[in-house]
Structure formats: C-alpha cells, structure tokens
Amino acid sequence: MKLEKLIIATGNRGKYNEFVNIIGNFADQIIFAxxxxxxxxxxxxxxxxxxAMLKARAWSEKSGLPCLADDSGLEVEALDGAPxxxxxxxxxxxxxxxxxxxxxxxxxxxxxxxxxxxxxxxCVPNKFxxxxxxxxxxxxxxxxxxxNGFGYDPVxxxxxxxxxFAELSSDIKNKISHRADAFRKILxxxx
Amino acid sequence: MKLEKLIIATGNRGKYNEFVNIIGNFADQIIFAxxxxxxxxxxxxxxxxxxAMLKARAWSEKSGLPCLADDSGLEVEALDGAPxxxxxxxxxxxxxxxxxxxxxxxxxxxxxxxxxxxxxxxCVPNKFxxxxxxxxxxxxxxxxxxxNGFGYDPVxxxxxxxxxFAELSSDIKNKISHRADAFRKILxxxx
Numbered sequence: 587m588k589l590e591k592l593i594i595a596t597g598n599r600g601k602y603n604e605f606v607n608i609i610g611n612f613a614d615q616i617i618f619a620x621x622x623x624x625x626x627x628x629x630x631x632x633x634x635x636x637x638a639m640l641k642a643r644a645w646s647e648k649s650g651l652p653c654l655a656d657d658s659g660l661e662v663e664a665l666d667g668a669p670x671x672x673x674x675x676x677x678x679x680x681x682x683x684x685x686x687x688x689x690x691x692x693x694x695x696x697x698x699x700x701x702x703x704x705x706x707x708x709c710v711p712n713k714f715x716x717x718x719x720x721x722x723x724x725x726x727x728x729x730x731x732x733x734n735g736f737g738y739d740p741v742x743x744x745x746x747x748x749x750x751f752a753e754l755s756s757d758i759k760n761k762i763s764h765r766a767d768a769f770r771k772i773l774x775x776x777x
Numbered sequence: 778m779k780l781e782k783l784i785i786a787t788g789n790r791g792k793y794n795e796f797v798n799i800i801g802n803f804a805d806q807i808i809f810a811x812x813x814x815x816x817x818x819x820x821x822x823x824x825x826x827x828x829a830m831l832k833a834r835a836w837s838e839k840s841g842l843p844c845l846a847d848d849s850g851l852e853v854e855a856l857d858g859a860p861x862x863x864x865x866x867x868x869x870x871x872x873x874x875x876x877x878x879x880x881x882x883x884x885x886x887x888x889x890x891x892x893x894x895x896x897x898x899x900c901v902p903n904k905f906x907x908x909x910x911x912x913x914x915x916x917x918x919x920x921x922x923x924x925n926g927f928g929y930d931p932v933x934x935x936x937x938x939x940x941x942f943a944e945l946s947s948d949i950k951n952k953i954s955h956r957a958d959a960f961r962k963i964l965x966x967x968x
Contacts, residue, residue, distance in 0.1 A: 633834075635830070635834065635906065636827065636830065636831070636872070639826070639827070639830060640827070643824075713909070713962060713965075713966070714907055714908060714909045714962060714963075714966050715826065715907070715908040715909075716905055716906070716907050716908075716966075717830070717905060717906040717907075717908075718905045718906075720905070731814065770907060771904060772905075774902070774904075775905050775907075
C-alpha cells in the first residue's frame with residue numbers, strides 16, 4: 587500500500603519534520619496543515635491509543651484525506667509511570683519547565699529507568715483506522731544536554747547510548763524512537 | 778492473515794452466533810468468553826469507533842488473545858439520527874420496550890429512512906488495533922414482525938427487501954448487515 591497524500595496531524599513543525607523522516611516514501615505527498623491544527627481535538631482518552639485515534643479521525647474527517655496522528659508520553663519508573671499520558675500537560679510552561687520539573691522530581695533517586703511510549707493512528711477515510719504502539723527504553727539523566735528534538739528529549743538517554751535524544755542526530759533518534767517503533771508496526775501491516 | 782484464536786468480545790450469545798456466521802474461517806478457533814464479559818467496559822466514547830476500540834482492547838488485555846468487538850446503533854432520519862450511539866440505552870427495559878418506543882416516536886411520520894451503523898475493532902496484542910465501519914440502509918416499519926435477531930431488528934426493513942431483519946434468515950441478514958459490511962472492510966485489509 588502506498589498513499590498519494592497523507593496529512594501529519596500535528597501543528598508542531600518539529601514533530602512534523604520528525605514524522606517526514608520516519609515515514610520515508612510511505613506517501614507521495616506529505617502535508618503539514620497548520621490551519622487544521624487550529625481545530626482543537628480534546629484529548630479525552632485514557633490511553634495514548636485513544637488520543638491518537640481521536641486526533642487522526644478528527645483531522646481525517648475535516649480534510650477528507652488520510653491522516654497520521656500520534657500520542658506519546660514519558661513513563662518514569664520511580665514516579666510510578668508519571669508523567670505518562672499527561673507528559674505535555676503535567677505542569678504549565680514550556681519544554682524547559684517540564685524538563686526542570688522532571689529533574690527535580692528525580693533528585694536523589696537511584697532508579698532512573700524510564701520509557702517513551704507512543705501510539706500512532708493512521709486513518710484512511712471510509713476504509714479503516716489502524717493503531718500501533720511503540721516504545722523506547724532508557725534512563726533519565728541528572729541534568730539536561732542537547733538542543734535537538736523537543737519535550738523531554740534533553741534528559742532521556744536511550745539504552746545502548748551515552749547521549750540524550752537531544753544530542754543524538756535526528757537520523758539516529760528516528761531509527762530508535764518510540765514513534766519509529768510504532769511506525770514499523772504500521773508498515774508491517776499495510777505493506 | 779489467519780488467526781489461531783479469536784475472542785468475540787460480547788456476553789450476548791445471539792450476537793456471538795451472528796459474528797461466527799459473519800467471520801467464517803477467519804480464525805481456527807472462535808471463543809465465546811462470558812467470564813470476561815463480567816468485566817465491565819465503560820462505553821464512554823463519543824463514536825461507535827471509540828467504543829468498539831475500548832472493548833476490543835480491554836478484552837484483549839484481559840485475555841492476551843486477539844479480540845473482535847463491535848459497537849453499533851440505529852440512526853433514524855426523522856429523529857435527527859437518534860437513538861444512534863444510545864440505541865441500547867435510550868430507554869430502560871428490554872428489546873421489546875425499545876422497539877415499542879421507536880414505533881411510538883415515528884407515529885404519523887412519513888420519513889421512515891434509517892440506517893444501522895457499526896464499527897468493528899480487531900485488536901491483536903502487541904501488534905495493532907484495526908477499526909472499520911459499516912452500514913445498512915433501510916426503513917422503519919409501522920409495526921414489528923419476526924423473531925430472529927435482536928434489538929431493533931423487528932422494525933428494520935433493509936432497502937431491497939420487504940421483510941424486517943427479524944424475518945430474514947440469518948444467512949441473508951449476515952450478508953447485508955452493518956456488521957457484515959464493516960467486517961468485509963477488515964478482511965480487505967488483513968487478507
């Protein structure tokens with residue numbers, strides 16, 4: 587299966603670029619549609635999968651085109667899985683504030699294990715909605731490093747590396763990330 | 778793709794039998810698991826698709842097996858699409874009470890158009906959740922007839938027939954129904 591057009595359901599240019607890198611030539615034309623992003627989709631789901639589906643279906647209905655959406659979060663063992671589903675909303679402020687919050691929450695903790703989890707939803711109008719989940723396991727650094735990526739990337743060191751997601755090249759991050767893992771499962775299925 | 782085992786996520790033996798007929802040899806072993814049905818899944822979604830996904834994923838998580846779930850409703854034009862998502866809960870009581878309610882709501886109405894809508898969700902653990910939707914268009918009879926099926930079947934006459942779903946043989950209903958339409962889309966995709 588190859589799509590002619592695909593909307594990436596995000597208003598965030600950084601996340602859009604990441605998706606373009608991950609999905610390669612899955613679609614002839616990949617569309618960034620910030621005007622649809624102004625439409626607010628309530629992320630009322632209790633799981634990443636539900637939220638991803640809500641977004642993909644809403645954008646698809648609005649545009650009449652196939653849409654790919656994600657919902658993702660960082661789950662920290664020593665915080666019983668927090669911030670998880672609320673990773674983007676756990677405290678007000680920007681990415682910097684969230685990263686600082688996380689570092690302070692883990693001060694003195696020896697268990698630094700965490701995982702990034704993602705659900706991707708692909709909605710093709712009048713045909714199907716497909717949802718696949720992925721993860722990337724790692725540890726939380728004691729201080730932030732790096733300028734790439736977004737969100738908690740500056741404090742997340744994936745297993746097998748000694749650099750944070752924000753220090754790794756986007757090519758490497760986009761091979762090992764939770765979103766890449768989920769997209770591989772979508773491809774296994776639709777190829 | 779062929780599954781070894783598949784749970785039909787319903788506690789209703791009538792709906793289970795209908796699904797067994799619809800899905801044919803899609804799985805080597807089709808399982809009716811009323812003990813899992815005791816687990817209550819809140820149907821909190823705002824669409825059939827969301828509710829079907831919630832059920833399929835919950836049953837799959839509980840059993841560790843692939844699960845197929847549906848959510849469906851009857852949408853009546855003259856009632857602005859009601860009872861729709863609330864078809865099974867619009868009034869307290871059994872199927873008989875719901876059918877009587879519908880007949881009384883449509884008394885004297887000339888527009889009798891309606892459609893049965895269904896979303897099916899197939900969840901295969903650690904792989905994917907796939908959601909497809911289907912419909913069956915028809916009219917609402919002025920009185921009930923027939924003993925087959927369940928729900929609003931005794932007053933729904935599908936286009937092209939002069940018998941209600943409850944009068945048609947299960948073989949015919951299971952070729953033209955909203956659930957059969959949705960399952961054909963699943964098959965197109967997973968074959």
